[in-house]
Amino acid sequence: xxxxxxxxxxxxxxxxxxxxxxxxxxxxxxxxxxxxxxxxxxxxxxxxxxxxxxxxxxxxxxxxxxxxxxxxxxxxxxxxxxxxxxxxxxxxxxxxxxxxxxxxxxxxxxxxxxxxxxxxxxxxxxxxxxxxxxxxxxxxxxxxxxxxxxxxxxxxxxxxxxxxxxxxxxxxxxxxxxxxxxxxxxxxxxxxxxxxxxxxxxxxxxxxxxxxxxxxxxxx
Numbered sequence: 001x002x003x004x005x006x007x008x009x010x011x012x013x014x015x016x017x018x019x020x021x022x023x024x025x026x027x028x029x030x031x032x033x034x035x036x037x038x039x040x041x042x043x044x045x046x047x048x049x050x051x052x053x054x055x056x057x058x059x060x061x062x063x064x065x066x067x068x069x070x071x072x073x074x075x076x077x078x079x080x081x082x083x084x085x086x087x088x089x090x091x092x093x094x095x096x097x098x099x100x101x102x103x104x105x106x107x108x109x110x111x112x113x114x115x116x117x118x119x120x121x122x123x124x125x126x127x128x129x130x131x132x133x134x135x136x137x138x139x140x141x142x143x144x145x146x147x148x149x150x151x152x153x154x155x156x157x158x159x160x161x162x163x164x165x166x167x168x169x170x171x172x173x174x175x176x177x178x179x180x181x182x183x184x185x186x187x188x189x190x191x192x193x194x195x196x197x198x199x200x201x202x203x204x205x206x207x208x209x210x211x212x213x214x215x216x217x218x219x220x
Contacts, residue, residue: 010044010207019043024073027101031068034097040067041138041164042208046074049136049162052216053078056160058133062125063087064118064147065139069098069105075136076107085111086129088118090139119143122150131156138164141184145191152197152219159219163188167204167213192217 014020020028020043031038041049049071053061059080066072066089076085089095095115102111114121118139132154137147144163151161166172166189171182192200198217205213 006206006210007208010042014043017047019047023101023105024070026104027068027070027073030097030101031070034068034093036068036094036097039209040070041074044207045164045205045209045214046071048214050074050078052160052162053134056133056158058160059083060129060132061085061134061136062129062132062151062154063136063138064122065089065137066098066113067094067138069101069113071136071138072098072102072111072113073105073107075134076102076105076111079110083110084129086114086125087111088114088116088121088139090115090117119146119150122147122154126153130154131159133159135159135161136164137162141165141168141181141188144184144188148188148191155219157219161198161215161217161219163215163217165212166202166215167211169211189215196220 031040053075057080061075063072063075066087072087079085089098092115095113099113102108135151137144166185168182168185171177171179172186172189177183192215198219200215200217202213202215
C-alpha cells in the first residue's frame with residue numbers, strides 16, 4: 001500500500017469537515033516560525049481530542065505537553081461552561097508561543113499554561129484542581145508511567161486519560177530497541193495492561209504523523 005494515502009486521506013477529511021480554521025493555521029505557522037519541533041497532533045487528531053472532551057462533558061482538563069498550543073485549543077474549545085484547562089510545558093519559549101496562540105483563539109480565560117517539570121507541578125494541583133475530568137499526556141515518553149501515577153491522584157471514577165504516541169511506528173514491539181521513547185511507551189502500555197484501576201483501549205492511528213497510536217483509559 002502507498003503510505004502517502006494516509007496523508008492524502010488526512011487532508012481529505014480535514015477539508016471535508018473544515019477542521020482547521022484560521023486560528024489553528026496561524027498556530028501551526030507560529031510553531032514553524034519559532035523553530036519549534038513540528039510534532040503537534042494533526043487536525044483530525046485534534047478533533048478526536050475535542051470529541052473525547054465533549055463525550056465526558058469535561059469541566060477540568062489537564063494537558064501535559066503544551067508545545068505551541070495546537071492541541072490545547074482543540075481541547076479548550078470543548079470545555080463546558082464554566083470550564084478550565086491547565087497545560088504544563090517545560091520549555092518557557094514554547095509556553096510563551098502557546099500563550100500567544102491561546103490568546104488569539106480567545107481562550108485565555110479558560111486556559112492556564114504552567115511552566116516547569118510536570119512531575120513537580122502535578123502534586124501541587126491536588127488541592128485546587130481536582131478531580132480532573134480528562135487528561136491528555138503528550139510529553140516525555142520516558143516519564144509516561146510517572147505522569148499516569150500522578151494523574152491518578154487527581155482523577156475520579158470516570159476520568160479519561162489519553163496518552164499519545166504509544167505505538168511509535170511499531171517500535172514498542174521491539175524489546176531490543178534502544179529508542180528511549182519507544183521503551184517508555186512500551187512500559188506505559190505494559191503498565192496499563194496490568195492495571196486494575198483503569199479500563200484501556202489502544203487505538204492505532206495513521207495520517208500526517210505516519211503510524212502511531214493513542215491509549216484511551218477510563219478510571220474505574
